Amino acid sequence: MIRSLIKQFNANFRWGVATAAYQIEGAVNEDGRGPSIWDTFSHSPGRTFNRDNGDVSCDHYHQFRQDIQLMAQLGIPGYRFSVSWPRIFPTGKGKVNSRGIDFYDRLVDTLLQANIHPLITLYHWDLPESLQEKGGWMNRDTAYYVRDYAQTLGEHLADRARNWITHNEPWVVSVAGHLQRCHAPGLKRLDKVRVVAHHLLLSHGLTVEAFRASGYGQIGITLNLHPVYSASDQEQDLEAQRLHDVFQNRWFLDPVIRGTYPVALDQILPPISDTEVKDGDLAIISQPLDFLGVNYYAPHKVFYDPAQLDKASLLIREDEPVTAMGWPINAHALTDLLVGIHQDYGPIPLLITENGAAYDDVLEAGQVHDTLRQQYLLSHWQAVRDALALGIPVEGYYLWSLLDNFEWALGYSKRFGIIYVDYLTQRRTIKDSGLLYRNLIQEFREYHQKSF
Ligand code: FCB
16 A cells, blocks of 8 residues: 555655744743743633643753654654744844754754754744734734744754744634633634735745845745535535635635735735735735745634624534534545645645654553544545646655654644654654654655665
C-alpha cells in the first residue's frame, strides 16, 4: 500500500511534523520570557477546558533534545515549529532578550545536527501581552513590530534556517480571537475584525519585504482552508456556499495572492475604511511568495442560515464519521481543495503545513494503537498523491502534530500527536501512527535512492 503510494511523490518532497510554541514549550517564566495573550487568556476563568494552560505543557523548552531525538528515530526530515515572540521581545519591542534567542539557536543547531530541516513560523498566536494593552492587532503599529521582531530572528537564524512562515491561520486570529471570543484575546469586535485581519496581513507583507531585502530564504504564509460544499442545489444553499467560501477562504487568499479584498466581503462584515486600508497596503500584502501554506483538517458543508453573518451554517450528519474534534473525515476534499486553489490562484507552490486528527488515545502496556488516526493519515496521503497525479505543485506535507499538546481552548482534552505525552511524568510514547509515518518516510527514501 505505502509502496505504491510514494511513487507519486518526487525526491524533493518535504515530509515533516508541525508544532507551535505555546502548545508545547511550557517554561513560561523562564529566561526572561514575557507574558503573551495566551497566558492571560488561559489563566482567565472559563476560557479553557478544565482551566488548562500552557505553563508546563510538554515541557519542550527543557525536553527539546529528547524530542528531536524522537524525530530522528522516526526518520522525520522536516520540523515546523513556531517562535514565541515574548521570548525574543518580552514586551513585544525594544531590547532583544538574548536568552530567548539562545533557545532557538540551540533548537536549530540540534535539529541540523540530526539532519532535520527547520521551517519556522514567526507568529502562531502568542502576541506579547504588552502589545495587547496597546490595542494588539487592532493597532496598526503591531504590524511594524512584527516586522522588527521577524527581522531580528532572521538576523540570528537565517544563516542556518532558510524556510519561514509569517503567520499561522490569520483567519483564526481574527475570527476566533476578535469575534467569537473563544481564542485569545477573547474579544467580540465586529466593528474591528476586518481591521485586525488587515493588520495581520500587512505584517505578513512587511515581513516578506524585509526578508527578501535581506535574503533570508524562502517565505510564505499559512492559511486554514476549507473546501466548501453546498448542502443542496437550492439557490439559497448555493448562496450560502458562495458567501461562506468568501468569508472562510477568499478573505485571505485574495489579498495575499491577488492584492484585492473580495467585493462580497462587504455583504458579510462591516466595511473597512480608506483610512484603515492605506494606499499601497495591498501591494505590500500581495508580494510574490515562495509557497502557500495550507492547513487542512475538514471540509465545510453548508446550508442557508440567515442568522449567520455569511448566511451559512455547517451541516454534519449524525452518521458521518468524525474525529474527536467532531470534524468530518473527508480525504477527497483535500484533493478538491488543492486542485481548487491551483485553478483559482495559479501556479503557486503549495505546502501542506498541517494535517492530522485528534482521537481519544489509550496508552496500554507502553503502546498506543491509534488505528483511526492511521486510517485518517493514509487516506489523506492518498489525497495528496491524487493531487500530485493531477499536476498540482504540492511540495511538502507537515503532519499535525509531533506531540500531544495544549489544544488552545480545549486544553489537554484533545490529542493530535503521533507521540503520546503523559503530562504527569512527561514520558513520551510513539503511537502506532508514528511508526506508520516512519515506514512511509523510509519507503520514500528507499524508493528514491533506487530511482537515482
Ligand atoms: C490549527 C492550529 C494548530 C492546532 C490545530 C489542531 O488550527 O494551527 O495550532 O491547534 O489546528
